[in-house]
Amino acid sequence: MRKITIVGAGQAGLQLGIGLIDHGYDVTIVSNRTGDQIREGRVMSSQAMFGTALAHERNLGLDFWGDACPSIAGLGVSIANGQGGRALSFAARLDATAHSIDQRVKMPLWMGEFARRGGRLEIHEAGLADLERYAAESDLMIVAAGKGEIAGLFERDAERSPYDAPQRALALAYVTGMAPLPDRPGVSFNVIPGLGEYFTMPSLTTSGPCDIMFFEGVPGGPLDGFDGLAPDAQLAKFQELLRAYVPWEAERCTDVALTDWNGTLAGRFAPTVRKPVATLPSGARVLGLADVVVLNDPITGQGSNNASKCAASYLATILDHGERPYDAAFMELAFGRFWDNAQSATAWTNAMLGAPPQHVLELFAAASANSRIAARFVNGFDDPRDFFHWFMDPAAAKNYLAKVTA
Numbered sequence: 351m352r353k354i355t356i357v358g359a360g361q362a363g364l365q366l367g368i369g370l371i372d373h374g375y376d377v378t379i380v381s382n383r384t385g386d387q388i389r390e391g392r393v394m395s396s397q398a399m400f401g402t403a404l405a406h407e408r409n410l411g412l413d414f415w416g417d418a419c420p421s422i423a424g425l426g427v428s429i430a431n432g433q434g435g436r437a438l439s440f441a442a443r444l445d446a447t448a449h450s451i452d453q454r455v456k457m458p459l460w461m462g463e464f465a466r467r468g469g470r471l472e473i474h475e476a477g478l479a480d481l482e483r484y485a486a487e488s489d490l491m492i493v494a495a496g497k498g499e500i501a502g503l504f505e506r507d508a509e510r511s512p513y514d515a516p517q518r519a520l521a522l523a524y525v526t527g528m529a530p531l532p533d534r535p536g537v538s539f540n541v542i543p544g545l546g547e548y549f550t551m552p553s554l555t556t557s558g559p560c561d562i563m564f565f566e567g568v569p570g571g572p573l574d575g576f577d578g579l580a581p582d583a584q585l586a587k588f589q590e591l592l593r594a595y596v597p598w599e600a601e602r603c604t605d606v607a608l609t610d611w612n613g614t615l616a617g618r619f620a621p622t623v624r625k626p627v628a629t630l631p632s633g634a635r636v637l638g639l640a641d642v643v644v645l646n647d648p649i650t651g652q653g654s655n656n657a658s659k660c661a662a663s664y665l666a667t668i669l670d671h672g673e674r675p676y677d678a679a680f681m682e683l684a685f686g687r688f689w690d691n692a693q694s695a696t697a698w699t700n701a702m703l704g705a706p707p708q709h710v711l712e713l714f715a716a717a718s719a720n721s722r723i724a725a726r727f728v729n730g731f732d733d734p735r736d737f738f739h740w741f742m743d744p745a746a747a748k749n750y751l752a753k754v755t756a
């Protein structure tokens with residue numbers, strides 16, 4: 351039986367590990383936290399996941415939440431006009447319902463499921479010496495440690511990483527008591543030009559349904575400055591900023607309360623693509639998975655989706671590979687297949703971090719007047735390859751608009 355070791359029990363490591371177990375591989379997952387520590391710890395993400403990624407989970411029988419999880423039926427975009435109103439606004443339904451399951455709910459359950467299906471779970475922080483040992487004992491060693499320090503073993507790919515510093519200060523809060531937006535059936539995505547973005551989305555947390563408030567602030571601007579705040583102070587600051595910049599969202603939040611004292615997060619990181627293969631001092635090679643190799647800013651909500659797609663893609667490549675050795679060529683092939691599909695999400699996400707070019711403003715204006723354009727953009731969150739070619743290119747955007755509005 352081929353032996354595969356995965357470091358990291360997040361979306362990607364667990365999904366891949368469970369898929370491999372189901373195909374008869376001998377799999378060990380190393381996690382630096384127990385399920386209980388994850389469940390009782392701090393929130394980590396807003397983890398909105400769209401149809402394609404959720405289908406990967408369903409294919410493995412990992413959708414344990416059913417009706418308990420609030421549906422994300424669509425997505426609305428508003429651009430603030432700087433005077434308390436909206437310069438434009440549009441919304442559309444998603445072809446497939448999206449979900450956000452607090453990772454504190456999902457990962458402990460998946461860890462139990464991995465063990466139940468025959469996987470071996472080891473709990474400790476894997477360092478370099480551990481990687482050497484696992485690589486020697488395993489046919490294939492995969493690092494799925496997300497933003498963990500160990501990802502630094504993989505060299506930054508400067509050509510694919512246009513930013514070398516964080517482009518947004520991230521701050522979120524899980525709350526109850528948020529009023530629904532009548533014209534927003536799921537995610538509300540608000541752009542505050544020059545300052546950042548504010549999102550809301552329904553989610554399922556450890557105590558039941560909730561909503562997530564999520565600011566992405568341009569560093570040094572008024573939407574930055576959450577680092578080190580106590581959770582209640584962070585929520586109070588959120589409400590103050592909503593009143594100042596997105597008052598239609600403030601109205602929804604007059605009665606919100608934190609779901610729990612660990613329901614807030616603040617931080618920042620530089621979006622980074624890394625080389626997929628790292629060579630350990632012994633010469634052994636290890637393969638990076640998901641955020642370890644493609645770390646996108648959450649502005650477009652692609653990270654968990656990419657983690658799921660990367661795990662599904664690696665699983666297919668491993669199964670195709672049969673009994674052949676997992677050498678460097680195999681590792682490059684596995685990443686290359688994923689990157690062929692993932693690069694649109696990364697390029698689109700990086701573009702959204704800059705000031706929107708004129709053709710994107712025109713696309714948004716057209717979406718607010720035409721429901722077909724709005725639906726195409728909204729459904730692109732599930733698969734950005736669909737609109738990538740016209741969203742990123744002024745001439746193609748013009749052609750697309752001319753065709754749709756003819």
Ligand SMILES: Cc1cc2nc3c(=O)[nH]c(=O)nc-3n(C[C@H](O)[C@H](O)[C@H](O)COP(=O)(O)OP(=O)(O)OC[C@H]3O[C@@H](n4cnc5c(N)ncnc54)[C@H](O)[C@@H]3O)c2cc1C
Binds near residue numbers: 380394398522
């Ligand atoms: C504020 C915020 C909001 C987000 N919102 C969204 C969203 O709406 N939609 C979306 O799709 N994505 C979103 N993301 C991104 C998403 O959360 C990540 O892309 C996704 O969790 C990556 O999955 P992963 O399996 O690669 O890594 P992770 O989920 O980070 O899992 C890695 C695991 O490895 C463990 N680990 C680390 N180092 C070691 C070690 N040395 N030894 C053992 N274990 C180790 C970690 O503790 C962790 O459990 C958001 C991220 C942030 C920060």
